[in-house]
Amino acid sequence: MRKFRGGLVLAAALCTVFFMYGCQQGETKETAAVKTEAASFPSSESAKAGSFENTSDKTRVFTDSAGREVTLPEEIHKIAPSGPLAQIVLYTVAPDKLAGLAADFTDGAKKYIDEKYWGLPRFGQFYGKNANLNMEALIAAKPDVIIDIGEAKKTVKEDMDALSEQLGIPVVFVEADLDSMSAAYKMLGEITGETGQAEKLADYCDSTLKKSEAVKASLVANQKKSVYFAIGDNGLHTNAEGSIHARVIEQIGAENAAKVEQASSGGGSEVSMEQLLLWQPDIILADSQALYQTITTDSVWAELNAVKEGRVYQIPSAPYSFMSNPPSVNRLIGILWLGNLVYPEQYHEDVKADVKTFYDLFYHVQLTDAQADDIEK
Incomplete structure (x- = not known):
């Protein structure tokens, strides 16, 4: 996760707009479920690796990389990336579940990205010096979950909790660097339901890093x-x-x-x-x-x-x-x-x-x- 300060200020400034919109339109099923379902949370040991615990037929509890227990819909249909790095990773594992983009694909990238993804709503990113969140586009897309992917900062728990509270949407943090990318993909497979694709990506990460480590050692x-x-x-x-x-x-x-x-x-x-x-x-x-x-x-x-x-x-x-x-x-x-x-x-x-x-x-x-x-x- 990159520096959060800029986006947190922006989200706070815009949250009034969100809640005014919510009063006019009413809660979505996903938001209502998140607010009303009771949950028994996983142990702190399971939180280290990421885990689910079913709480009803409609929701489940997921423990993210920061040890936060987040109530999610049982099935995820729409995902919002928190920024460009999260967008890339989510595109590799569940492209058809992207509710929108943090950043438009460049002209060079479009040569290798299916045209059906070019016109997805653009949300901008939630944090950092380039924070440019489009609250209206995010609300209209109604994502089931926002996923942040990257390095864990000291304030990751507070940042993710604040963002979720302000938006009224579950926010999950998945820690990922080169060494932990395989584990990140397995966690993303659990979140998105795309376990088959996630396993293939995780295996590729493992085999590539294993090969390079063997060469380096030799x-x-x-x-x-x-x-x-x-x-x-x-x-x-x-x-x-x-x-x-x-x-x-x-x-x-x-x-x-x-x-x-x-x-x-x-x-x-x-x-x-x-x-x-x-x-x-x-x-x-x-x-x-x-x-x-x-x-x-x-x-x-x-x-x-x-x-x-x-x-x-x-x-x-x-x-x-x-x-x-x-x-x-x-x-x-x-x-x-x-x-x-x-x-x-x-x-x-x-x-x-x-x-x-x-x-x-x-x-x-x-x-x-x-x-x-x-x-x-």
């Missing part, structure tokens, strides 16, 4: 290669060592060349060409076509061995980056893609086949060979 010191992750207009900003946005580098067993302080903002850490010349990374990754052109043609960058030897690669980015932006499930295919580039002897990947499998399973699209080639080249 590498000796002189096999470790360094990678520079160039971002921004000129490539002199980077996602430094330890950054969540650079996790794929470390996950495959490589070293992040940028051993500098992590940036607190999304723009990355600023570095100099002098530092790059001292680091001499084995491989350079560029996060856009324009930056790739700059790095491979500019005379200053030509002083780097990786440029001289043709070891500069553009990161695939459609519908989402293989490395980050956002740092979500899209990083799983990034592990196989980058692993094959850096350690082909250990990964032995058929990258085209991997891309086609991932897009079919996660993005629900069957790529042609030409599309797969275009994405990963």
Whole structure:
């Protein structure tokens, strides 16, 4: 979960509108059930993993990643994502249950997203500096539940409880990072009822991480290669060592060349060409076509061995980056893609086949060979 403060203020400012609307329209069946059904809550031990307890034929109790016991409808038909990261994950597990979007799909993403999802209502996001919640659209969509997915902050319980109380809609938090994504999918399968799809996604997460951990453990010191992750207009900003946005580098067993302080903002850490010349990374990754052109043609960058030897690669980015932006499930295919580039002897990947499998399973699209080639080249 990202920083909540901005959205919480916005939701508080708009809650009067919601309750005026509710008085005029009357409670939905879902809201009424949430308010009136009695529940006996799960034990604190079961809360750690997430669990259900049926309370009647119409509702159930779910214990989320924050240990909160949330009463939900027995069957979930409509889900509202709390923000863009939640939207991506929910799209992979239950696209037809999305009541709306936190953010519109980009033109590049639309090439790989079924057109029927493009016109879903846009709610905006509930928190953070980009909070832009459209209360009217959310109310009109009548979601059964709002799901927040991401890292747990210290105030996650208070934040989720406040949001649920203000909106009159159940809010569930599902903790998810790269290591816990499999468990997150299993929890989402329980919430949404899409247990079969969730299990497939969880298995993919487990197998991909298991493979990368095995490769990482097998590498000796002189096999470790360094990678520079160039971002921004000129490539002199980077996602430094330890950054969540650079996790794929470390996950495959490589070293992040940028051993500098992590940036607190999304723009990355600023570095100099002098530092790059001292680091001499084995491989350079560029996060856009324009930056790739700059790095491979500019005379200053030509002083780097990786440029001289043709070891500069553009990161695939459609519908989402293989490395980050956002740092979500899209990083799983990034592990196989980058692993094959850096350690082909250990990964032995058929990258085209991997891309086609991932897009079919996660993005629900069957790529042609030409599309797969275009994405990963």
